[in-house]
Amino acid sequence: MKARIFVTLKGGVLDPQGRAIHHALDGLGFGGVNDVRAGKLIELDLADDTSDEDIDAMCRKLLANTVIENYRVEKSSKA
Amino acid sequence: MKSAVIVFPGSNCDRDLAVAFEAATGQKPAMVWHRDTDLPDDIDLIGVPGGFSYGDYLRSGAMAARSPVMQAVARAATRGAFVLGICNGFQVLTESGLLPGALLRNAGGHFVCRDVALTVENAESAFTSRYAAGEAIRYPVAHHDGNYFADDATLDRLEGDGRVALRYGESVNGSARNIAGILNDTGNVLGMMPHPERVIEPAHGATDGRRLFQGLVEGLMARA
Numbered sequence: 585m586k587a588r589i590f591v592t593l594k595g596g597v598l599d600p601q602g603r604a605i606h607h608a609l610d611g612l613g614f615g616g617v618n619d620v621r622a623g624k625l626i627e628l629d630l631a632d633d634t635s636d637e638d639i640d641a642m643c644r645k646l647l648a649n650t651v652i653e654n655y656r657v658e659k660s661s662k663a
Numbered sequence: 664m665k666s667a668v669i670v671f672p673g674s675n676c677d678r679d680l681a682v683a684f685e686a687a688t689g690q691k692p693a694m695v696w697h698r699d700t701d702l703p704d705d706i707d708l709i710g711v712p713g714g715f716s717y718g719d720y721l722r723s724g725a726m727a728a729r730s731p732v733m734q735a736v737a738r739a740a741t742r743g744a745f746v747l748g749i750c751n752g753f754q755v756l757t758e759s760g761l762l763p764g765a766l767l768r769n770a771g772g773h774f775v776c777r778d779v780a781l782t783v784e785n786a787e788s789a790f791t792s793r794y795a796a797g798e799a800i801r802y803p804v805a806h807h808d809g810n811y812f813a814d815d816a817t818l819d820r821l822e823g824d825g826r827v828a829l830r831y832g833e834s835v836n837g838s839a840r841n842i843a844g845i846l847n848d849t850g851n852v853l854g855m856m857p858h859p860e861r862v863i864e865p866a867h868g869a870t871d872g873r874r875l876f877q878g879l880v881e882g883l884m885a886r887a
Contacts, residue, residue: 597812598837600772646729649722649758651765652812 585630587639588658591648592623632661664883666692666708669736669752671727676713676749676860683860684710687876697730702738707883708745709736711752713805713858723766723808724754733759745789745879746852750806753844753854762847762854763821764813769806770837776805778869780832781843781857785825788846789882790853793874799832800871802857809856811838811845821845829855 593599599621606620626647630639639657648655666684670677677694684692692710695702702709717726727733733755740746740761748756756762769775778801786796794800813821818839821827829844836856844855859872 598767598770598810600768600770604772646721646725649725649765651757651763652767 585632585634586660587628587630587634588660589626589628589639589643589647590623590656590658591626591643591653592655593621594652594654597652664688664690664708664880664887665703665706666690666710667695667702667706668692668710668712669695669697669732670712671697671714671716671730671755673716673718674712674714674751676751676858677710679858679860680710680712680749683863683872683876684708686863686873687880695732697727697732700731700735702732702735706739706744708879709739709747711736711746711748711755713750713752716751716755719808722754722758724751724756724758727751727755728758728760737761740847740852743849743851745883747790747879748852748854749858749860750804750809750856753856754808756852756854761852762845763817764811764839764845766808766856767810767812767837768808769810769835774805774807775809775836776803778803779835779843779857782830782832784827784830785846787825788828788850788853789879790846790875791828791878792882793878801862801869802859802872803861804835804857806836806856809836809838811836811842811856813839818842824848826850828853829857 601622602620609617643655668681754766783794783798786794826846831841831843859875862869862872
């Protein structure tokens with residue numbers, strides 16, 4: 585089983601990286617970009633019997649810092 | 664008086680901190696590797712040094728905070744040992760939950776490496792007892808992720824309880840309320856981005872940091 589963990593900064597938390605990307609897009613002439621937020625994608629290859637609770641615990645204990653970040657889990661059974 | 668400095672792969676201020684501990688306590692600190700699971704039972708003072716532990720992978724301090732030795736540090740802190748986290752050490756202490764909040768990327772996006780003006784907000788902690796409340800001092804900073812963040816309720820609680828030990832006297836990294844260093848609720852854990860261990864000898868160009876270590880030693884002697 586594969587799980588993709590999307591980690592994003594909470595709203596209201598400053599994202600200098602996103603801001604720098606936004607500036608760079610502006611510099612390349614791409615108009616109409618209202619905002620950019622950068623996050624992380626973490627891909628896990630898991631034993632098929634891994635529970636949702638365990639995946640959630642991995643996110644809370646390490647993969648995301650819930651003081652500043654949100655996370656979302658996407659599971660797929662395809663290799 | 665027993666002190667220890669924790670060493671993670673990628674720590675680079677551990678030896679400077681050891682020199683500062685030895686100058687203040689008169690004894691060499693134990694250098695404790697991140698994989699160790701125990702600290703001496705009677706440890707009085709623990710330093711969590713600056714650097715780039717685990718290459719800042721995932722988040723600054725995230726991997727170090729989950730290393731075996733940090734459970735021993737947490738147990739010692741609960742017992743009342745003094746814990747001083749500087750720069751990456753502050754990030755490790757917030758990631759491990761020993762201090763509230765988080766350190767974000769600097770607001771300007773730049774690595775900041777210079778001396779900065781600080782104000783001693785709370786001069787009653789063991790860490791700051793040799794300073795006067797409101798005293799203006801200068802320590803160097805050298806960090807990319809020093810932008811202190813916590814929700815408003817946490818910030819209000821920190822301010823109300825006198826747990827903001829140090830505040831920047833100038834714009835440095837975008838920290839909430841210009842917070843440079845905070846204490847835990849029992850006053851025996853301090854995390855700070857600036858580097859007091861880099862200003863303890865005249866040869867450093869300044870000695871503003873020396874009193875922090877002297878105050879800690881006095882605090883420990885008063886307890887004994």
